[in-house]
Amino acid sequence: xxEEFEVAVVGAGPAGISAALALAExxxxxxxxxxxxxxxxxxxxxxxxxxxDLGESVPDFIRRECPVERNIVESxxxxxxxxxGFNVSFRDRAFEEGLSFNxxxxxxxxxxxxxxxxxxxxxxxxxxxxxxxxxxRDDGGRVTGVRTDRSDGDxxxxxxxxxxxxxxxxxxxxxxxxxxxxxxxxxxxxxxIELPEEVINERxxxxxxxxxxxxxxxxxxxxxxxxxxxxTNKNSLSLCIGANLFDLMSNTVRPYEMLEExxxxxxxAPLIKSGRPREYMAHWLAEGGYDTIPHLYGDGYLIAGESxxxxxxxxxxxSNMAMASGRLAALTIAGALARGxxxxxxxxxxxxALQASYVMKDLKKYRRFNRFLLNHKELFSTLPRLGAxxxxxxxxxxxxxxxxxxxxxxxxxxxxxxxARLARLxxxxxxxxx
Amino acid sequence: xxxxxxxKQVPDTAEVKIDxxxxxxxxxxxxxxxxxxxxxxxxxxxxxxxxxxxWVTALSMGPPQAEQVLKExxxxxxxxxxxxxxxxxxxxxxxxxxYTLYKAIRNLDLDRPVDIVLCGKQAIDGxxxxxxxxxxxxxxxxxxxxxxxxxxxxxxxxxxxxxxxVEGGFEVVRGPLPTVITVDLGLARPRRASLPGLILSLRxxxxxxxxxxxxxxxxxxxxxxxxxxxxxxFSPPLKEGGPVFDxxxxxxxxxxxxxxxxxxxxxxxxxxxxxxxx
Ligand SMILES: Cc1cc2nc3c(=O)[nH]c(=O)nc-3n(C[C@H](O)[C@H](O)[C@H](O)COP(=O)(O)OP(=O)(O)OC[C@H]3O[C@@H](n4cnc5c(N)ncnc54)[C@H](O)[C@@H]3O)c2cc1C
Ligand SMILES: Cc1cc2nc3c(=O)[nH]c(=O)nc-3n(C[C@H](O)[C@H](O)[C@H](O)COP(=O)(O)OP(=O)(O)OC[C@H]3O[C@@H](n4cnc5c(N)ncnc54)[C@H](O)[C@@H]3O)c2cc1C
Numbered sequence: 034x035x036e037e038f039e040v041a042v043v044g045a046g047p048a049g050i051s052a053a054l055a056l057a058e059x060x061x062x063x064x065x066x067x068x069x070x071x072x073x074x075x076x077x078x079x080x081x082x083x084x085x086d087l088g089e090s091v092p093d094f095i096r097r098e099c100p101v102e103r104n105i106v107e108s109x110x111x112x113x114x115x116x117x118g119f120n121v122s123f124r125d126r127a128f129e130e131g132l133s134f135n136x137x138x139x140x141x142x143x144x145x146x147x148x149x150x151x152x153x154x155x156x157x158x159x160x161x162x163x164x165x166x167x168x169x170r171d172d173g174g175r176v177t178g179v180r181t182d183r184s185d186g187d188x189x190x191x192x193x194x195x196x197x198x199x200x201x202x203x204x205x206x207x208x209x210x211x212x213x214x215x216x217x218x219x220x221x222x223x224x225x226i227e228l229p230e231e232v233i234n235e236r237x238x239x240x241x242x243x244x245x246x247x248x249x250x251x252x253x254x255x256x257x258x259x260x261x262x263x264x265t266n267k268n269s270l271s272l273c274i275g276a277n278l279f280d281l282m283s284n285t286v287r288p289y290e291m292l293e294e295x296x297x298x299x300x301x302a303p304l305i306k307s308g309r310p311r312e313y314m315a316h317w318l319a320e321g322g323y324d325t326i327p328h329l330y331g332d333g334y335l336i337a338g339e340s341x342x343x344x345x346x347x348x349x350x351x352s353n354m355a356m357a358s359g360r361l362a363a364l365t366i367a368g369a370l371a372r373g374x375x376x377x378x379x380x381x382x383x384x385x386a387l388q389a390s391y392v393m394k395d396l397k398k399y400r401r402f403n404r405f406l407l408n409h410k411e412l413f414s415t416l417p418r419l420g421a422x423x424x425x426x427x428x429x430x431x432x433x434x435x436x437x438x439x440x441x442x443x444x445x446x447x448x449x450x451x452x453a454r455l456a457r458l459x460x461x462x463x464x465x466x467x
Numbered sequence: 468x469x470x471x472x473x474x475k476q477v478p479d480t481a482e483v484k485i486d487x488x489x490x491x492x493x494x495x496x497x498x499x500x501x502x503x504x505x506x507x508x509x510x511x512x513x514x515x516x517x518x519x520x521x522w523v524t525a526l527s528m529g530p531p532q533a534e535q536v537l538k539e540x541x542x543x544x545x546x547x548x549x550x551x552x553x554x555x556x557x558x559x560x561x562x563x564x565x566y567t568l569y570k571a572i573r574n575l576d577l578d579r580p581v582d583i584v585l586c587g588k589q590a591i592d593g594x595x596x597x598x599x600x601x602x603x604x605x606x607x608x609x610x611x612x613x614x615x616x617x618x619x620x621x622x623x624x625x626x627x628x629x630x631x632x633v634e635g636g637f638e639v640v641r642g643p644l645p646t647v648i649t650v651d652l653g654l655a656r657p658r659r660a661s662l663p664g665l666i667l668s669l670r671x672x673x674x675x676x677x678x679x680x681x682x683x684x685x686x687x688x689x690x691x692x693x694x695x696x697x698x699x700x701f702s703p704p705l706k707e708g709g710p711v712f713d714x715x716x717x718x719x720x721x722x723x724x725x726x727x728x729x730x731x732x733x734x735x736x737x738x739x740x741x742x743x744x745x
Contacts, residue, residue, distance in 0.1 A: 036666065064666075160665055183662040 038064045038158075040366055041179045041190035043165045043203060045072035047082075048338025048355035048362075049196035050148045050159075051090045055363035057155035061370065064188060065149070065157055066181060068164040073145025079225060079264055079271035080141060081105065081246060084134035086353040089360060091151055095134060100147050102138040102266035103244025104128070107237075111300065113251035114421035118300055129243065138244055138264050138271070168193060168207055168334070175376065176333035191375045192333055192366050196359060199317045199339040209336060210327040215282055216407065217321025217342075219259065221275025222288040224296075226308035230268045236304050237265055248349065251417035253295050255286055258406040258413065261295055262349065263304065270305060272296065275318060277407060288315060318351070319344040323400035329387070330365075330380040337362045343392060347399050347466060354392050361386045398466070405465035409458050415449050468521035468622060470512040471572055472585045473602070474505040474540055476533040477592045501536040503652065504587025506543075510655040511617065511648075512585050513544045519622055521582075522546050524575055528556055528567055534673045542660035542668035549575070553677040558690030561593070565601025567688050570681045572606060583627070584647040588613050596649070603647035611640065612649045636737050 040056055042049045045067035056063040069075035079102070087094050095101070107124035128135055149159045169178035169187060178189035197203050199218065204210030230241065237245045244265035253261055259276030274288070274295050281288065295301060319325070319342040326343065329336045337343070338355035345354060362383055369379040387393050406412065423442045427435070446455075478497040512523045525540035527533050528551040537548035551571055559567065575581055584606070586599035596612070603610035616630040618639060628641040632651055660668070678688060686692060710728060714721035729735055 036663065158666065158669055160662070160669065163662065163665065181662055183659065183665065186662040188662070 035187050035189055038062050038188055038190045039370055040192050040194060041188055042194045042196055043179065044197035045145060045149050045159055046076065046196060046198055046338060046355060047352045048359040049194065050152050051356040052194050052196065052337060052359035052363040053157040054090050054152040054155055055360050056366065057152055057157040059367050061367060063157045065159045066163050066165050066179065067159065067161045070162050071146050072149040072159065072161065073142040076141040076145055079138060079266055080352060081136050081264060082139050082144065083136055083353040086356040090356060097151065100139060100143040102140060104133050104242060105136040105138065105246055106239060106243045107245045109245060109247040111247055111249040112417055112420065113249060113253050113298065113300065114417045115252050116299060117421055118251060118417065119420065138266050140266065165203060174332065191370060192335065194362055195334060195336045195340055196338045197340050199319045201340040204340055209331065210340065213319065213321060213325060215279035216277065217325045218278050219275040219318040219320045220278050220281055220288055220315060221273055221318055222292050222315045223271060223273040224292060224313045225269050225271055225311045226305050227269045227311045228308045233265055233268065233270065250412065252414060253298060254413050255284065255291065256410055256414040257281060257284055257286065269311060270308065277320065320346045320403050322346060322403045323396040330377065330383050332377045333375055335362045335365065335380055335383055343396065345395050345399065347402050357390060357392050358387060361390065401465040405461050411450060419446055419449055468515060468519045468582045469579050470516060470521060470523045470583050470585060471575055471581050472509045472512045472523060472525050472545065473568055474509065474525050474527045474536045475502045475590045476527060476529050476536045477502045477590055499532065499535065501539055502587050502590045504589060504650060506657040507652055507655050508585035508587050508650045509540055509543060509545065510657045511650055514655060515620060519620060522579065524549065526568065526571055527551065528564060537673050538668040538671060541671045542664045543658060544664060549674045549676055551676050551681055555678045555685065555689045558693060559688065560693035560695035561595050561597040561601060562694060563688050563692035565598045565605065566692060567681060567683055568598065569602050569605040570683045571676060572602065574682065582644050584608065586647065586649045588649045588651050599647055599649035606647065609642040609646045611642065611646065613651050614648045615651045615653045635734055
């Protein structure tokens with residue numbers, strides 16, 4: 034009665050689907066389980082995807098009508114105080130021409146569905162509306178399949194790929210991934226605000242089809258370690274703000290209050306003016322980085338994507354790491370099946386392949402970044418405030434000489450933060466990303 | 468027993484937008500689901516099949532995407548499914564719809580005589596409740612509408628006894644097979660597909676019949692066969708709210724007035740007494 038598959042994948046996100054697609058292309062019998070009514074139904078609605086990683090799975094993704102919202106041609110970084118802030122941005126013609134679709138926005142509900150459709154075309158079986166509740170194991174503890182919440186709901190598989198995202202109940206239940214500590218995850222809230230396409234083009238100074246991302250740090254997270262982002266979709270904006278869970282808990286700030294204040298910020302309000310809120314949601318993000326990554330394989334199983342804490346918090350890159358790890362998992366599995374060894378040793382190549390890829394290299398490079406932010410709260414309070422007051426003062430024309438202004442600014446900085454601390458902060462910051 | 472179950476794909480929302488230019492429903496961008504009444508009809512067929520043995524065929528008329536509702540039917544346990552899909556069917560009103568479904572059921576009947584056709588009482592988008600009776604009339608079968616309980620199915624004497632909802636109450640009636648029944652929501656609670664059922668449905672290839680395969684006469688199908696035309700679609704004016712009994716100051720007279728009011732409502736009282744479960 035119980036059907037046998039070569040591979041069972043838990044989760045139809047970017048990690049699970051890219052793995053299933055690669056496996057199906059090799060003619061491997063693979064089944065994917067997704068608890069949402071369709072792939073993407075449960076996913077945070079919008080985000081930036083990267084053409085490189087998607088191209089590895091679907092080289093002709095544009096021709097195959099990937100549901101792109103906007104091709105990103107400009108990236109902005111904002112550092113905000115309560116009443117204003119700094120803006121650095123970069124735009125290049127290359128992102129419109131040769132490098133187009135280097136990064137682009139998608140609605141995840143549509144994208145995940147499209148991506149899963151391609152995997153299905155290649156022969157993967159994608160079963161939605163079905164939650165994997167446990168893994169099947171033999172007496173030796175080796176994973177032999179999955180149990181789902183449907184009747185007659187077990188299937189056996191030679192290898193199970195766990196790709197169920199950050200909120201992995203399965204990882205917690207099996208103990209394969211320790212429950213992340215509040216320090217190592219962020220809670221983000223997100224709102225999608227509808228605006229006419231032309232209004233977005235004008236407000237962001239872009240041509241039709243082109244878009245902008247804004248990444249934002251500063252006082253908007255009320256002294257907590259966190260970031261906000263604004264992404265342009267075709268006819269909506271995704272606004273997202275999040276902070277470290279530990280900070281949120283100790284400050285008892287409600288995330289939606291943070292979002293409301295963010296929306297009222299003088300640099301944000303004009304961008305969203307007269308927009309219509311369409312959806313709102315909250316989601317976890319893996320922020321702990323390299324040192325929180327669990328052991329990613331064992332007898333009969335592998336872990337890919339954010340379920341394995343593979344997320345680059347500094348660059349907000351998660352979907353690409355999910356896709357890359359999913360693909361590498363698939364390659365490892367294919368090799369293991371061919372050799373007939375799907376035990377821990379047979380699957381060990383996965384860890385090596387990840388280490389050799391940009392995924393682990395980047396995560397290692399930024400391994401201290403999360404701690405750095407957590408340990409330097411002035412980044413989200415004193416510093417943006419001082420910076421803003423200095424800039425305000427220098428730009429105010431009031432008959433006071435610039436020299437006098439500089440002296441008073443220097444004094445104010447020294448009063449607010451000891452210079453030695455400031456120097457250490459800069460040093461630690463440079464090291465954490467160096 | 469040979470069962471045929473008619474399932475319509477409907478938009479998954481109570482607030483379907485209406486195109487002001489053409490006065491037709493704007494269906495794009497809205498998720499589609501199986502008409503909830505029809506899932507009750509299917510569940511009923513599956514329960515009867517489990518009890519008396521037989522074969523359940525799911526039948527739907529609609530665009531190619533309507534295949535989805537038939538896959539769902541397979542996942543739940545239907546043995547076969549047929550999609551009636553042809554541009555020529557488009558724009559059908561209840562007359563053309565019931566004609567087309569009737570022709571298809573006749574085809575199935577030639578293969579294997581049909582005993583019971585099950586329909587939803589109504590579709591949640593069209594809401595006319597005309598298609599079931601339309602099919603019954605054309606087939607020359609007995610019909611029971613708004614059925615909320617199947618009391619007895621006698622496969623030897625070939626008759627069925629059902630309880631049905633009528634204006635102000637219920638009635639229990641018996642009649643011979645073959646029959647068409649249209650079901651109300653209370654009749655059964657649709658099951659959740661088993662995993663093997665769901666997997667089977669994902670792999671299933673659904674039979675498609677065009678107008679030729681159905682054997683339909685062209686003037687009777689689609690827009691051509693639809694004498695109904697929509698003059699105007701409008702939103703009905705908002706109904707006034709019901710009576711309010713303000714119990715903030717003095718609850719006793721408020722409760723008394725409330726009791727007087729519901730006792731005066733015969734329909735409500737008869738519901739309460741005849742069907743204590745409601
Ligand atoms: C607000 C926010 C904004 C983000 N923006 C970006 C961005 O701009 N760019 C970027 O690259 N990344 C972004 N990320 C991160 C990115 O969303 C994730 O890193 C990425 O989705 C991880 O992919 P995944 O396949 O590992 O997991 P997911 O995409 O989370 O997919 C896991 C899937 O598994 C399913 N599932 C879970 N448990 C079960 C179960 N037991 N049974 C069956 N199915 C199950 C879930 O429903 C889900 O569909 C953002 C994240 C958040 C929260
Ligand atoms: C005034 C009016 C305007 C309309 N406008 C439009 C329009 O703009 N666009 C449009 O597409 N349609 C339109 N229709 C809808 C179309 O005519 C009906 O949906 C169709 O004829 C079925 O009628 P019903 O939905 O009322 O079904 P009902 O008679 O309420 O359905 C009863 C049962 O019949 C069965 N059934 C009904 N239809 C099907 C089917 N297609 N396949 C399988 N079983 C079925 C189901 O079991 C269902 O539960 C309109 C109908 C009316 C009356």
